Amino acid sequence: MKKFRIPFLTTLFFGMTTVIAHAAEAGVKQKTMMDLFHEGGWVMYPITVCSVATIWLIIDCTIRTGGKKLYPANHVLQLRELFKQGDYVASYNFAKASPSPVCDIVKAGLGLAPDGKVMAEEAIISEISRVQADLMGRASYLSVIGVCTPMIGLTGTVTGMMKAFDKLGSSGVGDPSQLAAAIGEVLVATGAGLFIAIPAFMAYYLVRNRVTKGIHDLQEITNGLFRSFPYDEVAGQNIGDMEIYAAKPVWNTSAEGVTNQ
Numbered sequence: 001m002k003k004f005r006i007p008f009l010t011t012l013f014f015g016m017t018t019v020i021a022h023a024a025e026a027g028v029k030q031k032t033m034m035d036l037f038h039e040g041g042w043v044m045y046p047i048t049v050c051s052v053a054t055i056w057l058i059i060d061c062t063i064r065t066g067g068k069k070l071y072p073a074n075h076v077l078q079l080r081e082l083f084k085q086g087d088y089v090a091s092y093n094f095a096k097a098s099p100s101p102v103c104d105i106v107k108a109g110l111g112l113a114p115d116g117k118v119m120a121e122e123a124i125i126s127e128i129s130r131v132q133a134d135l136m137g138r139a140s141y142l143s144v145i146g147v148c149t150p151m152i153g154l155t156g157t158v159t160g161m162m163k164a165f166d167k168l169g170s171s172g173v174g175d176p177s178q179l180a181a182a183i184g185e186v187l188v189a190t191g192a193g194l195f196i197a198i199p200a201f202m203a204y205y206l207v208r209n210r211v212t213k214g215i216h217d218l219q220e221i222t223n224g225l226f227r228s229f230p231y232d233e234v235a236g237q238n239i240g241d242m243e244i245y246a247a248k249p250v251w252n253t254s255a256e257g258v259t260n261q
Contacts, residue, residue: 041156041159041160041186041189042156043152043153043155043156043189043192043193044156044188044189044192046152047149047152047153047189047192047193047196050145050148050149050152050196050200051196053141053145054142054145054196054199054200054203057138057139057141057142057145057203058142058199058203058207060138061135061138061139061142061203061207061210062207062210064135064138065135065207065210065211065214066210066214067214067217069100069101070100070101070102070131070214070217070218071100071101071102071217071218071221072098072100072102075098075100075102075103076102076221078094078098079091079094079095079102079103079106079225080224080225082094083225086230088110088113088234088239089239089240091106091110092107092110092111092239092240095107095110096240096241101131101218102218102221102222104127104131105124105127105128105131105218105222106222106225107240108123108124108126108127109121109123109124109127109222109226110239110240111123111239111240111242112242113229113231113234113239114234114235114236114237114238114239115235116231116235117229117231120226120229120231121226124222124226128215128218128219128222131215131218132211132215135211135214135215136208136211139204139207139208139211140204142200142201142203142204142207143200143201143204145196145197145200146197146198146200146201146204147197149193149194149196149197149200150190150193150194150197151193152189152193153189153190153191153192153193153194154189154190154193155189156186156189156190156193157186157187157189157190159186160186160189161186164186
């Protein structure tokens with residue numbers, strides 16, 4: 001494969017050089033990015049903001065959905081070691097002091113483990129759902145950008161076409177090349193919107209797949225930790241520092257005294 005890569009790149013380079021040389025000989029003026037930006041009109045400003053947001057979201061979501069962020073290796077190893085020792089209080093304290101999704105999930109499960117298996121599993125599922133919702137909430141902005149940027153570009157195209165035809169109606173046909181140039185300029189806005197929307201959509205589906213894999217890995221790690229967990233032996237004990245709000249009922253004795261009288 002490497003034998004063909006260098007000749008291919010060399011051929012591509014010389015081909016592009018030849019095309020640029022012929023264009024220069026023909027007197028074709030090369031437009032810069034700033035020229036295209038000004039031709040696109042006012043919509044290029046929100047499109048630029050969307051492009052910056054897209055780059056930031058891609059980087060942020062890629063980092064957050066990686067294994068090093070969701071379940072750091074040192075966190076998983078430490079939790080497994082503490083679970084093997086049966087030191088669940090230390091496990092809870094370690095999970096509380098170590099900010100990561102896997103530690104948050106384990107902390108939620110350990111905090112309600114004294115209340116039984118059902119409560120612990122519900123706490124784990126709830127925390128996993130929260131992590132998934134947070135990750136997908138960030139990724140959904142990429143989908144929003146993918147939908148909105150073509151519409152923004154189309155808005156610029158429509159307003160630009162209205163101005164072009166308004167000018168045509170007031171000054172007549174004149175030189176048709178001027179009208180063609182005006183139409184070509186307003187289409188830059190639509191092209192710019194699509195240029196941002198396509199990568200945004202592609203990144204959204206890639207991030208969504210990473211989220212699905214990350215959540216599956218979190219479930220596997222958590223299930224492995226809580227397999228054969230001694231719920232009966234920790235029942236009624238205080239593993240974590242979760243505050244209990246439900247207390248014994250206090251009856252309204254004053255109302256009972258009034259009734260007896």
